Amino acid sequence: MNLEALRASDAAHHLHPFSDNKALGEKGTRILTRGEGVYVWDQDGNRLLDAFAGLWCVNIGYGRRELGEAARRQMDELAYYNSFFGCTTEPAVKLSAKLAELAPGDLDTVFFTNSGSEANDTILRLVRHFWAVQGRPEKFHFIGRHNGYHGSTVAGASLGGMAGMHKQGGLPIPGIHHINQPYWFGEGGEMSPEEFGLARARELEAKILELGPERVAAFIAEPLQGAAGVFIPPSTYWPEINRICRQYDVLLVADEVICGFGRTGQWFGSQTFGIEPDLMPIAKGLTSGYIPLGGVLMNQRVAGVLREQGGELAHGYTYSGHPVCCAVALENLRILQEERIVERCREDTGPYLAQRWTQLAEHPLVGEARICGMVGALELVPNKPSRTFFEDRGRVGGLCRDIALSNGLILRATWDAMLLSPPLVISRGEIDELIEKTWRTLDQTAAALRQG
Ligand code: PMP
16 A cells, blocks of 8 residues: 555544544554664654654664564464463463562562553552452542553543543542642742652642541552653652551552663662552563563562452453563563663663753753653743743644654654653664754744744
8 A cells, every 4th residue: 555545544444542533634644664773764764763762662672673583482382371260371470580580679479461551450450459358448549640641441541640531431430539740840839849749749648638548548650750741750759658658558559661671770660769669560661562561560468468368369351461472571671681771771871861861951942851761851931941831832842743753853742841762772872863853853943933
């Protein structure tokens, strides 16, 4: 099919996620055809530096043939078997053990899902079951955060705090509450980041006391808020959250779907921020996006209760522990470990990227350039140095994203924040190219705004 035929067919038969499908059908989708390292190519042959790693997920970069070979080997050997009815497969066994080795603290047990959303749906059920089998069924309520993102399934979207998502489908479901986010740039006012971090953490304590600690099952949050706009919490935030969760015996869920597998320069965001989670949903970087796979990692307390007192677990997916997905994940983790990709991010390319990225704050359009490991954002603002937003929020971000594309650079826009999350294998030379293209994009965006 030629390009026009492909686009017409797509418009007629394919409903795209998180898209205005009418507008997209009229504009025509971009069709990606190939990837290598940090680059992807589109149907017109344009080479694009993917500074967003697909959707925060292609940690080892595109085009690693070993993953395809691992899938091929496993498909030839045993393409599928389930992990129900007392069965399992060798890749699922080996991956569970590998994850237990990599995970922080005593998180040493995993339940496999296909995605991050399913991991969070699983958490809602496992955590309520955990309390119920200990004779505490009233410990049922979850607390999440406004603008948190935990997926698109019913529980995932309910735990998340995206108002636009709640509007579609009658969410959130009962028993889920939200507190404010630690977004200092947008909401910190006159407080220092440290004061603000503490204040926002203490909203959790207030909410727990309002609901009654005996009714609160868990608090869920991303180590840094990704989809909302890469909000990196002040240093005071997580230590206080740890304290509050321990004090009121509320389970702490760190959603590691973005942060996991090296994104912040440690294997998990929980290590970067000193979080002491009881459970961690994982996905994305687990397979570098080469094949769908997610999971819930849990500590010995949670796993122990579910094993010893949980009875038959009435939960699971046809593809929980899919052998091909697990084989691909094992190969991905082998590459991350043997090539010391996480260490390189932490010690070399991450600090270099941070140094170059924060220089972008000198641009007249940039109100803040923040970064943690290999994930960051630029806040585009009308009036430096005040922390104010454009009136028509989202327009300038969209414009900047489109200009970036015309410069061969993929950045994501959330409102007027430009988000960065490149493959972890990005080299210093590619970082220079990324920064040069971003600076040029900012100049062109500013010029377009001046022209109205
Ligand atoms: N949690 C977080 C923190 C995420 O960023 C995402 C996806 N962006 C999810 C959960 C949902 O994962 P998935 O899209 O694989 O269902």
